[in-house]
Amino acid sequence: MTAAAPRPGLLPAVLRSAPVLAFTSWKGAIAGSFLLLLILGALLAPWLTPYEYDVQNLPGAFQPPSLAHPMGTDEFGRDLLTRILYGARTSLSVSGVAIAISLFCGMVLGASAGYLGGRFDRAVMVVVDLTWAFPEILVALMLVAIIGPGTTGTLVAICVAYLAQFTRLTRAQVMSLKSETFVEAARGMGASGTAILFRHLLPNCLGPVLVAGMLATGDAIILEATLGFFGLGAQPPTPSWGGMMSSGSGLLFKGPWIILFPGLCIALTVVAINLFGDALLHKLDIRERVRSA
Amino acid sequence: MLGFAIRRILMLVPVFLAVSVIIFLMIHLLPGDPIDNLLKIGAGPEQRAALTAKYGLDRPLYEQYALWLGNVLQGDFGTAIVQRRPVASLIGQALPYSLALGGLALVMSTVLGVTVGVIAASAKGSWLDQGLMGGVLFGSMLPNFWIGLLLILIFSVSLGWTPVSGARGWESLILPVVTIGLGGTALVARVTRVAMIDAQSRDFVMLLHAKGVHPVVIQLRHVLRHALIPVVTILALRIGWILGGAVTVEVVFARPGLGSLLIKSLNQHDYPVVQASLLILAMAVLLGTLLGDLLQAAMDPRIRDGLK
């Protein structure tokens, strides 16, 4: 057995402890705690707030922030904090699920392209380069145009918009790992192509790709919010951050807090994801591998 | 240089065709009969027949595509379903607004971003460098429609300095341009700083010092020229993002333009307009990349000679 032995299990040990490690830097700790609180808040929303997100109370509309309504109420008198917590459910889950699916497809595509090479590789790369040239928002708008507005449309749009990025990254990783000694060793010992791909190559490029996925989730939240802002995201009364800002944008004079708080939430979440992702990159020592691709 | 330009333009043709195929197919991927998606509301059977004939909807797909592409290349994008006007005139009306917005934002990103990048690189490692880059990093993470809304809140609602929305007078351009420009500035500043630091450490810089050239001259006439090449590359790649930003910002500021036209048509299911605006935006992205390539070749003799 060579020294650079393949790791057991699909998730290398360094990766399993990485999220914990990221908390050891103060930036990572602050960002990570914020994200944990946000996720908990979204999950526990029904128990955390006495209000409903969809029950209108017109006499209580446009209340500025107060003790009863820490973030004020919207044009229908609904508590803004409540809607932000429920909105976090939509925004986070849509972006998260979309990126997860995109990540999985991108890895499979990228790994096979990088490993198989040849005509398949070229065909994949042509398509990838083509979408790569276009901003995610245009790709997403095109897809929403086809599928139609709503949660599904947004999900698919985000999924496809980021597919190129993950495919490229995985392919680059696999290409660079392909000629490493431990892969050659495994091949020499008679391991089959699929075994090499799944047991050796993929686990080793998992770190960079997962962190890239995490960073992309930040962008995806903005994309989801942008689509929501255009009225193309989750449809009312389902609250989403972008949707809330969309309805608030016409009410700047009457209730500036209606757009201020959802926007602040998006900004903070995205900054937190980036800081946490950066801390992860730093701890895993893979900044170059992810940032350069 | 001319040969280089022609090669680059020829390389764009297949990409343009691929994009046009996708945009053409869009109408067929939509649920329902394509003709219903193209037809004016309340159209009679004779109009239906006329449209079927015009787009060859009873013929095979590839013939339809050829027909559609032929029309598009002649500037005929069909008729808007909701607005009931030729799509081309709608686009023609919207385009100047978007070009002004995108162009000014591009200028702002470049000028401001390069300045910040050069200052940061020249003071590498100092508190000035760290402060500038920290601000730039933070700025680049914020969603730009939110920045836009914040700017409106501060400068229009609270201070009353600028109009809230619309496109009357040059004042109405300030906030939208700043909104898009901030993100671009952040990007350009980051790339410029890294490229400057890289170029500063190359051998030729030491020889320039040995020649007795003033450090400021070295930095601005020699190092910056090298650093601008990657900046142009990134800007060309990101021209689409600036246009994407324009789409968002036009909606935020309720400005007329390609972006707001696209979003409005999407919400109204006005597909001929959607197709045309997407195609124009895509072409702008491609032209941006081309412009970047040509600029790079103009700046670097090695690229002109095909060495890089």
Added chain:
Amino acid sequence: MLLEVKDLSLSIGILRLLDRVSFAVDRGQVLGLVGESGSGKSLTALALTGLVRRIGGVVTGGVILFDGQDLAGLPEPALRRLRGKRIAFITQNPMSALDALKTIGDQVDQVARLHLGLSRRAARARTVEILTRLRIPDAAQVARAYPHQLSGGMKQRVVIAMALAADAELIIADEPTTALDVTVQAQIVMILADLVRQRQIGLILITHDMGVVAQICDLVCVLYAGRVAESGPVETLFAAPRHPYSAALIGCIPREGMAPGALKGIPGGVPSAAAYGDACCRFAERCPRADALCRRTRPPERIEGGMTVACHHPLPLLSAAPEVAR
């Protein structure tokens, strides 16, 4: 004397990289600064014109007298006016020494325009003339070319042209031939030697090629680990090196019972600057003649027979030395 360096010491951070280095060169002379990589040759070259400040170097002692003026304490603007005008620099690698984005002409013109105040046109005429004198065919054409369109030897000639553009009195050439093909190396060396003779320029040639030293140098200064091991006229050194290190560099240590030329390399390597000892001979670890004294005290500088040598146990003087293989 055109340039006289006395007891020059230099540090970067806590590393003391040069320790009381002395040498001198006059107009019409070529001084060879030799030693292995890491001996402080290039650093000395950078120190002379203050360029070493760009990499954080600080002169901690000694004087650099250029035409009677001490450069060591001179402020940067005054040094800058000297650089390129009176003292020119030829860098190691011509491939990367030129600005890839500017034409050859623009880069050579720059010197005359900056230091002589020539107009664009006058500077270009001068450039073409200098390039022609350096035997570059089609000089006007070459002036319009970009660096990547020229060969390595041509580029090095262009760098030399820059050194001549403002009639420099002293040229410092840091390994001007290492990056070039062997045949081109000889050409460049000959060009430099001719310049010194014709224009009465002082030339400091930094090299590790003892062949080149023998070919064109008048004086030689052997550096080891930031100190001068031996210096003096080149004929004397080659005829009878006194320091065991110089002897090893020449390719032969005359020792009893050993055929001349049998020892090619020097075992071990130059110590890193962090490991420099102070009260000892820094060559002691690699020296066949070293004893306890060498490891305990810094060797004093002896001046005998025109040579300065820093060694406790120098090889015998010329009269007693065997013929040295060249």
